[in-house]
Amino acid sequence: MTVRIETRNGKLVADIRVKGPAGPIRKRSNVPMEITSQSGAKRWAESRARHLAHNGETKEEVPAPTLREFGSRWIKEYTIANGHKPSTIEANEMRLRKHLYPVLGGLRLNEIGEPEIQKLKLHLAGNADKTRACILALLATILRTAERWEEIVKAPRIDQPKVRLPEMEFYDFEEWEALIEGARRTGPMVLCALLLGGDAGLRRGELVALQWSDVSRVSVRVVRNEWEGHTGTTKSGKGRTIPLTARLAEAIAAVRHLRGPRLLWQDDGEPVGVHTLRSWLFRATKKAGLPPSKNLHKLRHTFCSHLAMRGAPARVIQELAGHANLTTTMRYMHLSKGSKEAAIALLEQGAGGERKAKGE
Helix, strand or coil, X not given: CEEEXXXXXXXXXXXXXXXXXXXXXXXXXXXXCCCCCHHHHHHHHHHHHHHHHHHCCCCCCCCCCEHHHHHHHHHHHHHHHCCCCHHHHHHHHHHHHHHHHHHHCCCEHHHCXXXXXXXXXXXXXXXXXXXXXXXXXXXXXXHHHHHHCCCCCCCCCCCCCCCCCCCCCCCCHHHHHHHHHXXXXXXHHHHHHHHHHHCCCCCHHHHHHCEHHHECCCXXXXXCEEECCEEECCCCCCCEEEECXXXXXXXXXXXXCCCCCECCXXXXXXXXXXXXXXXXXXXXXHHCCCCCCCCCHHHHHHHHHHHHHCCCCHHHHHHHHCCCCHHHHHCCHHHCCCHHHHHHHHHHXXXXXXXXXXXX
16 A cells, blocks of 8 residues: 655645555545645545555545544443543543644544644643643543544554652641641541541542441451542552551541441531531641641642651552552652661671671
8 A cells, every 4th residue: 555645736635556355446536625734634545545445446435533523432432341430531521622622623533643733732731741641641542542443544643741740748747646636626527537538548539438337446448439429449449458547446436326338427417528528627727727728638648658758668558548550659758768878778788797707
């Protein structure tokens, strides 16, 4: 198969030569007027050549769907088939609607090439690094899926930007003790919730979904997460068991009730949601004399940071926190004071032992 793009009288023309089912085929076709780049024209011609190779000239060629058309199908078919969580599906729908469709939505998939991708990158320039990376990764996944589903010949390569991860906020040891005291003064259920976040590292959705059947006298088993009323598995898809600190065990025992299967409840008998947890944290920080905050994830950062500062190994922190990737855990390890010095000291001890053996 050979494809060559020419410009004649200001128009792009595709010269296609391919071996069809009944023999060699040569076609010279005007490239659709909406395609203005050489790279886009080549991809269009390659798609047409592939069709000719399989079907010959007797069948009408079906044009590739637009990104908007295929994106809707991808959400319905690909995400369900691959078991994406409701939160992931909603995030991808938002990225398509807010960022991809306004720039590329009307283009056919085989018209999306390097110039169009660069245009998208310019559109995303004002967003955070992680946001840009997520949007470009989504587009790459959709185009690779289109290639596998034979909607296009080949998906273009999309280079991902380098992501500079922000510093993670956490409460130092003194602040954490003050916050615990503030939570204790706010109420026993508030104390229990905040300790589950800072002494056990539960995510906000895991706090909401936690049930009495998940708790023993010595540990808590984290197996479910709730998001917008949907209860499913944890973020990593795996359960984890976390030993209880003595004060967390006492706090859990102090709030035991028969209102329902979930551990956390409000005074009015209603189950706890994320909004309630945020209000509890806000009240506790004010009583503790700390800057008022509703940042529940800061409790989880505190859990991981304190483990690192106390010298816990990275793999242990990863297991306790339920990080799917060790790279996430390593963001905390710079807090492990003296870990590098201790490692070099081991080399010194080894060298000294060898010298001693030779001296004998």
